[in-house]
Ligand SMILES: Cc1cc2nc3c(=O)[nH]c(=O)nc-3n(C[C@H](O)[C@H](O)[C@H](O)COP(=O)(O)OP(=O)(O)OC[C@H]3O[C@@H](n4cnc5c(N)ncnc54)[C@H](O)[C@@H]3O)c2cc1C
């Protein structure tokens with residue numbers, strides 16, 4: 001038994017759902033499948049707190065948002081893509097309003113906006129501090145009204161079906177029953193989110209294992225700019241739970257162990273009591289996270305059992321503001337840190353948060369493989385460059401989800417159905433998974449290998465990197481790849497076997513870790529989130545270029561570079577606080 | 579391919595004893611029986627009154643029998659319980675706004691109980707006075 | 708504080724057994740550990756066959772519901788130290804068919820969610836180019852609470868009415884219908900009336916109130932249901948008095 005659709009979408013987060021609705025609206029006759037390893041409303045988009053950027057204020061312009069994004073990305077963004085993105089973002093956010101998203105409002109009923117890091121104007125739409133939650137539930141509930149959208153909830157995609165360079169479906173494991181099936185689609189859209197779980201300490205949910213990137217990489221599509229991993233400056237120690245940037249946008253301060261607003265020492269402006277746009281606490285995330293490491297080196301951080309921390313001070317904001325604009329922050333601090341930010345300092349430290357890199361796509365979400373599209377965090381259209389600005393990601397999911405959906409619909413309308421070759425591939429995959437269940441030879445626990453991978457990559461590809469450590473990590477990861485392939489499974493059951501899916505995720509994550517390390521090794525410069533201590537300067541001469549990483553037949557990564565698209569904004573200095 | 583075997587837990591007969599609120603819930607469901615009895619009793623009373631003094635006396639006599647008293651006391655208790663839960667529920671169902679702000683449900687309870695007391699007092703005065 | 712705590716975890720292995728049993732595991736008792744951290748410890752270090760759902764570990768994705776010592780809880784927001792010295796009993800949510808171990812079948816809820824049409828319904832859509840529908844903060848407050856539902860199903864687990872008759876629409880689905888009914892931008896209340904006012908709709912509820920007590924997000928589904936009863940009753944009376952009216 002196998003199913004046939006026009007468009008198969010892998011992932012039910014913001015990008016996947018938006019894409020599904022776009023296909024349904026483009027042509028209601030096309031049959032759409034959303035295949036997701038968790039129920040769509042559990043997708044990680046649900047955790048996003050701060051907001052979504054889109055120019056709406058009378059004093060704001062598209063040009064300014066473009067400039068903020070490009071300079072924030074240290075000129076590694078493709079400028080045509082940024083321009084399309086920023087022009088379309090406000091309309092997408094409005095569309096969501098029309099679908100019922102409970103955006104926070106001004107007293108007169110208009111949409112309210114808040115400031116955000118690295119943005120020169122107030123343009124971040126928000127729904128208190130549960131923006132992603134409301135956005136995801138609005139999209140999910142809206143998607144229920146389209147009869148052409150069919151869901152495969154809790155189906156884990158394990159492989160892309162490729163017929164002579166053309167992607168024409170996926171193979172997926174239904175968790176509940178354990179059956180493995182081919183789901184054919186003339187076009188496939190990957191919307192599987194990021195891969196923060198490659199690292200040990202992350203804001204990302206358990207499902208963020210980068211499956212889509214690994215699937216595309218295996219099928220022969222290149223990944224782009226994988227060395228750019230965003231650290232968010234304010235995560236709670238131990239859990240890694242995010243304290244949203246909105247906390248600083250509303251006026252929160254970063255203090256070192258002496259109660260000093262240390263960011264003023266790092267070329268980010270001078271302190272003033274209220275929040276100042278593109279300055280101090282509202283600088284970009286890469287710079288703030290780097291400043292933390294410097295403070296730590298100077299011995300001005302506070303030691304805790306879960307590593308060094310600094311403090312986020314919200315006390316001066318007052319209970320009323322915190323309760324209306326940051327209620328979730330208060331709830332999280334209370335629950336997971338046992339403190340009340342109204343009266344106490346919040347301990348925070350930098351934490352892996354977002355993947356700027358991903359599956360290389362063009363401006364319509366098309367990847368290097370015919371019939372395969374990608375959108376959302378899993379894709380790299382190149383609007384985030386070397387460092388994403390907070391609140392650009394949710395609108396990215398919407399804009400490029402919609403674009404990929406529309407493009408895939410147009411393609412699927414004309415494409416021929418899959419050839420017989422892929423049936424063999426599907427059978428092959430079924431056999432592989434069956435064999436996994438019967439035992440894989442090794443004795444090592446999955447968790448052991450995963451922990452080793454995570455510490456390896458954290459040590460080598462953290463906030464600061466250097467060639468030697470990266471090279472050693474590359475060797476180590478190759479070894480881990482082999483060990484992971486035979487790691488032991490306790491569980492031979494077919495019913496809801498989450499150990500099997502964990503093992504599948506792990507092999508994909510090791511591939512991605514290798515892609516990250518190799519791309520980082522080859523980029524001999526410092527730019528945005530990629531800081532090499534052995535090459536501390538930006539080098540536009542050699543590296544105003546994207547890294548493209550391909551998987552060779554034996555599994556090793558091969559890195560190439562390709563030029564960045566510069567249209568109207570020539571590379572310049574990144575200036576904050578001035 | 580496998581056949582799915584879902585386990586459907588059975589509810590034990592005594593499930594409603596596991597938690598106070600469940601017990602109260604079942605008792606409240608039960609209370610409707612007594613509400614029904616109260617109505618029947620009222621109808622009997624009316625019939626007795628309509629049937630003349632003899633019928634009325636017989637009705638009073640019958641009501642004084644021990645088992646009828648017990649039944650009526652229990653009925654009164656259940657009626658009281660029914661009323662209290664009903665009143666406590668009202669503010670949940672009705673949202674009252676004063677000057678654009680929602681009145682906290684607890685505050686609504688006061689006037690409701692007061693109204694109940696007043697009505698009861700009037701009834702007592704009618705009967706006794 | 709003792710070093711360890713015992714977790715008694717309900718297991719159901721459909722390929723091997725007919726009914727659930729309990730397995731006991733000893734896990735470290737640490738100050739910051741949620742019940743979920745205990746389960747993850749078991750999965751990673753002791754027994755890879757234990758199945759349960761989780762993702763965000765910050766109380767927002769709604770995956771990780773289970774009964775902890777009989778009470779429906781989010782395991783990521785319930786802390787082991789609160790149960791010390793133990794043992795702690797962890798069972799799947801009540802009132803749902805069990806797929807395996809702590810994983811229950813939620814298909815029924817998803818069908819019901821779709822049935823209440825949880826999307827914005829307008830008589831006439833305004834083009835996006837014309838901007839947003841205005842909505843004052845007070846109008847937003849009208850439905851905000853009911854929009855906070857994370858679909859965690861703790862309320863269904865707590866609801867005896869649903870336990871006795873799974874045709875009952877249930878707390879969260881009704882709260883979500885009310886979320887749209889009370890939204891000043893929505894005009895679909897009439898279309899939702901049929902589903903909500905049937906016997907298995909709001910009238911199934913006899914106000915046990917356990918759903919609102921179990922809800923980790925302060926949604927107050929019981930309140931939503933009681934409010935809707937008034938709406939449905941008013942609509943019924945209106946229809947009785949004015950059967951010729953268009954609505
Ligand atoms: C804590 C936190 C806060 C954030 N706050 C903000 C913010 O305020 N503003 C902002 O703009 N951005 C924010 N971000 C970033 C933003 O939330 C994410 O980048 C975005 O939500 C990603 O959405 P997505 O649709 O690409 O993927 P996701 O929402 O992660 O969805 C991925 C989907 O893919 C499915 N999937 C994955 N693998 C498989 C597989 N193998 N088989 C089947 N299905 C699969 C999953 O089930 C899921 O449905 C935040 C991120 C985090 C971690």
Ligand code: SF4
Pocket residue numbers: 855856857858859860861862863878879882918921922923924925926927928
């Ligand atoms: S109403 Fe509350 S308990 Fe019920 S599903 Fe929603 S969030 Fe969970």
Ligand code: FES
Pocket residue numbers: 761762763764765766767768769770771772781782783784
């Ligand atoms: S893991 Fe997401 S709510 Fe508990």
